[in-house]
Amino acid sequence: MIEEALQERAKLVDEAIPKFLPVTPPDEMYHAMRHLLNAGGKRLRPSAVLLAAEAVGGKPENVLPAAVAIELIHNFTLIHDDIMDEADLRRGMPTVHKKWGVPRAIIAGDALYSKAFEILSCTRSEPQRLVESLELVSKTCTDICEGQWMDMNFEKRKDVTEDEYMRMVEKKTAVLFATALKIGATLSCANREQSRALWNFGIKTGVGFQIYDDVIDLITPEEILGKAQGGDIIEGKRTLIVIHALSKGATIEALGKNNATRSEVSAALTALKESGSVEYAMNKAVGFVEEGKDALKELPDSEAKNLLRGLADYMIARKY
């Protein structure tokens, strides 16, 4: 049921994207901006905007521009992240900088960023609520940058604590999901308590999702993942799994080793499983999602509220 409900909302978002982001001159720039967007994806963040609106009694179609804006911001971060990570593939397709070169990928990302604000500012709502939403989204983008910067700092360190990791992942991932939910509510005339509940739901499930995502990224075979397995290991990313394993004294030879062989990556995966770190991270992810669902008790009962609970479970349900 949740999958069907999400597909319905993803369809709304898919149809809205070309409407709000038409290809205009210089055409090639807009093709570059739409490259990853066209590759599909589950549209969890924009669907969260729509569901949050519904959960506070609003109409999802009224916040559709805000939903598209959130998806554009997500895609902007992917384009710039891929440049920074020198990633060749995303969703089984060449990354934007791989196809258009780094300078144009930087611009395509920047343009998605501004388009997001442009589209968001056209959402029909009370001006004061619109200003609040624009302010929150911009603050969130700053947080994402801070999280990304922290993440890069971590790669050079051996002593990153779980607390530091949690702060990083909250900024890098969770705030955008929480913002999606909060602006969906705010733009739909939610009261403060409702907006806050949805924000808390977003932060907790967002952190849980990122931890889970790191696990899946680690254990999924290349042919399903659409990119090389163990990329986080090779890049030296301090995921919760790695932080836990290091604290348990595990040896991970391939960590941060650019030229690690397949068998070294494979040995690292085994070490991370044997130290119990994969299971530890999985359990943490589930715990956060449960806390997130708890936050929803502030909202009146509704189908949308049930769907949000379903969404939270869904975020940590996929096997790969």
Add this chain to the structure above:
Amino acid sequence: MIEEALQERAKLVDEAIPKFLPVTPPDEMYHAMRHLLNAGGKRLRPSAVLLAAEAVGGKPENVLPAAVAIELIHNFTLIHDDIMDEADLRRGMPTVHKKWGVPRAIIAGDALYSKAFEILSCTRSEPQRLVESLELVSKTCTDICEGQWMDMNFEKRKDVTEDEYMRMVEKKTAVLFATALKIGATLSCANREQSRALWNFGIKTGVGFQIYDDVIDLITPEEILGKAQGGDIIEGKRTLIVIHALSKGATIEALGKNNATRSEVSAALTALKESGSVEYAMNKAVGFVEEGKDALKELPDSEAKNLLRGLADYMIARKY
């Protein structure tokens, strides 16, 4: 007189920058964001915000956040442009990516971008006027990206027309200056005619300024410029000077030649002068600035209006 008036306003902006953009964790990211900002500069764009507010009877201090936001956006474009141009120096200092590396420079730019919107959204004004300003600024950032993309496309072409150049330069440079003026007015309760007059003033003088800037960039010796002379030539930039020279059948061997020697660059400069292209561009710049000043006749007479006229002249007055 105009220089003193601009210095006064630049001082207000200089003092406001650390207030609106304090260094907070991760500190190093904020140092990277402030790197070019700290290098000073004339603050023409933020001063334009303040002057526009004054010209429509508003208080400059009320639009100070908007002024800082415009300066941040300008600096964000500089950081990303320097990455794309692989420039080592700016204002005689190492560029951000030279000092912090490309990935961190991308983030520092992105963070300035979001901080700009964050700061702008905190300007005290009627919410409706704030939404209009946020929408305009975001649209302008999209225009800047389009202009930058067009500029890059031009580098591969021999047949760029003057019209195409004008459209590019309007997007890449003029709209931000026009936006600075328009939001200064809009946030200060200007009427539509006043806002439009300031926008037109900004577009015309902005185009004139860019044409003039390209000339100055071309003819200024390295020790004054703070970076290698003839950089635009080597990069193959289609400036108005180059477009005019090519249309006159001039030969510019160094154009787009990465490994051009100093004497080749010097020969290119001579060719551009002899074809009358430097003078042609200078005259065009002056013409645009005069048109811009004309647009101000819609505004009531005031000291600020006189200063805006002075600013326009000043923009094409510096010898180097």
